[in-house]
Amino acid sequence: MSTMRSVTNTSRREFLKSSAAGSAGLLLAFYAPALAAAPNAPEPDFKPNAYIRIDPRGDVHLVVTRSEMGQGVRTALAMILAEELDADWSRVKIEQGDCDPHYGDMTTGGSMSIRSTWDPLRKAGACARDMLLTAAADSWGVAKDECSAAGSSVIEHKKTGQKITYGQLAIKAASVPLPKDVPLKDPKDYSIVGSKRARVDGQHIVIGEAHYGIDTKVPGMLYAVVARPPVFGGKVKKFDATRALAVPGVRKVFEVPAVEMPPLFGEERKPDSGHQHYLWGGVAVVADSTWQAIAGRRALTVDWDNGPGAEESTEKQRATLTELLKTPGKELKKIGDPDAAVASAAKTVEADYETPFLAHMTMEPVNCTASVRADKCEVWAPTQNPNGMATALASVLDLPQSALTIHITLIGGGFGRRLCIDYGVEAALVSRSAGAPVKVMWTRDDDIRHDYYRPISHHRLRAALDAQGQVTSWLHHIAAPSTDSTFLGGELPDTGGTEIAGTGLPNGTVANYLLQQSFLHTAVPRGYWRAVDTNWNHFAVQCFMDEIAAATGQDPLALRRQLIATKDKPAGGGNNEGETPVNVDRLLGVLNLVAEKSDWGKPLPAGRGRGIAGLYGFGSYVAHVAEVTVAKDGTLRVDRVVVAVDCGQIINPDLVAAQIEGGVVFGLTSALYDEITIQNGQVQQSNFDNYPMLRIADMPKVEVHLVPSHEPPGGIGEPGVPSTAPAVANAIYAATGKRLRRLPFQTQELAKA
């Protein structure tokens, strides 16, 4: 790489200022529709909420309004723009936008960034190119249709051989009226989209010049840690700061109130009981350095009111979930007459599955820097949810949104933890009480013990089979705490929400179907964990398909083909209401591709086995085959994971492959090792020694095969995760004949007597 790109943080105000006065070149504002916009709602008024600018030097600036957390969104968005603009790729500069209502929804989650910006970014690029063409034709005095973009930010007039650069045209193009209905490129002409490109910020990161949230330094800044209630829902009864204040460097010790926070994504708060979205509360220790703050916290004495949460334990929760599965749950979806089908079945298959609470464990621990004064608040936040943080800050600090500045920093891993806004609100309250800018640091212990956890879940699945071994009925009963209710309260939702994601596959392909839900009430906060509820629902569904295959003497792949392809049009096969129904051909496509690439059906030596799982989710189709070896003592080794991906139009195949490889490791780490357990209402894990990560020596060979496609892009951050655990579970069965139905895998059960 010859030149290093810089990534600057910029506010919309600064961007506009630098673009004003005519000399800045072509500035184009375009409208990116908000995620939540109803599909048939009338197009709102033109409202600029994202920006590109071409300056007279020829640099193309793109304000990125999503958060970069390693997934490569800055690179991918720049590629989409550069493609339609026919820009010189090396001249595309990234500016990270601050939180601003004019940018619309800035949330980075749900594997949505590419899906929500693909159309508006392409249109913006095409519009800008068209304006540059108009400007070129005008300056040469030739017809516009004789001019063409020659790539690399150059426009040419072939007849006369004249050429001009975008930089030379930038100021003139700025006065060209915004064109309407500019045609987009034919995908066959793509030269940037679909190609491997290095990350725009890669070199910065490698040489240590990139600034993550935790690297934030502002003048006069102090450092703080907070002693939070060890039991969820607990409160400060009283505290003694005498010894803490005696620690050198400690400036102030004060209570942080457990304020109520609004829901995360602008939802209406439900009026019913059970609202749990409160800040942790606790006691803040503010000092001149992080170390002094930690030393001060050690010297602090806090008397906690633990509250009813102290009664909770994993053991009790598991027992409750087991009980909940014994009686029918709330009916969420019903097709046909499942009971009658079971009554007349030639055979039934039944199995229970369970998954634990899990923490996010981002490499950059949770942190936030805030500077709050009477009438304004400035925050430097590694956040995936700047809009939600703005809403919460305005509400808690009682300030108008116009008084807030939220700088979105580079993020060292999000995985959904940073959709929550607790740490931003907490930092702001600490800064306000300290009367100074403060960085609130979270140690690894703080991070793992005050997370919003992937929920614990139990599942009962039952299938009815006719005399020919065809599945005539499918029942799935989920018992789990609700994820959404952490933020919204109550037993939510009825149908179509987060809780049923990943149950989709047999729904619509089996004549009789029943989906039931039972809720576990707990003080343990739940949150969004990469691929969210799809993980555990899909684990149960994909393992159970294998059990049906075994019960009917079928090959697991053959059973999937038959189950998926039996209906011409699976009704409502998507995970959530409103999601596009499953495209059977694309799902079969990835299953067949992964089978071919993984040597499916080819015999393996004793003690080894292959397992398969396939997913439609987040707009993409992804199938995994895992290959494992199980030693006589039960030691499990995952040797190889082959993945086939159809995510529609690929922007950058290298970024897609990286997300899938990372997704496999994320899924494997949790399936093999991890579990958050609760005792006396407290999380028992504290660090990587008791919540391990997969290390390099245990990394299987991961092969990613991409299906070429010009379908609209699907999401890619999450869909690599959910099939990993069931593919491995199914491979373990193939290797040993034993079913492991609980995550993390209890491999001691595999040891041969």
Added chain:
Amino acid sequence: MIMTTAAMLAKNSTPTDIDEALAGHIRRCGTFQRIRRAEQQAAETAAPTPLAPGGAR
């Protein structure tokens, strides 16, 4: 990780067990096989280039 790699290459310019050298590192991104490739590449680049006959490179 970069410092570990530099230390590893200083000891042995043709590393045979990258996994062992990097066993102490914890990552969440999961791109271990890319890291292995990068380590190999770093080793090859850092290795002294053999001189061609006549001393010209």
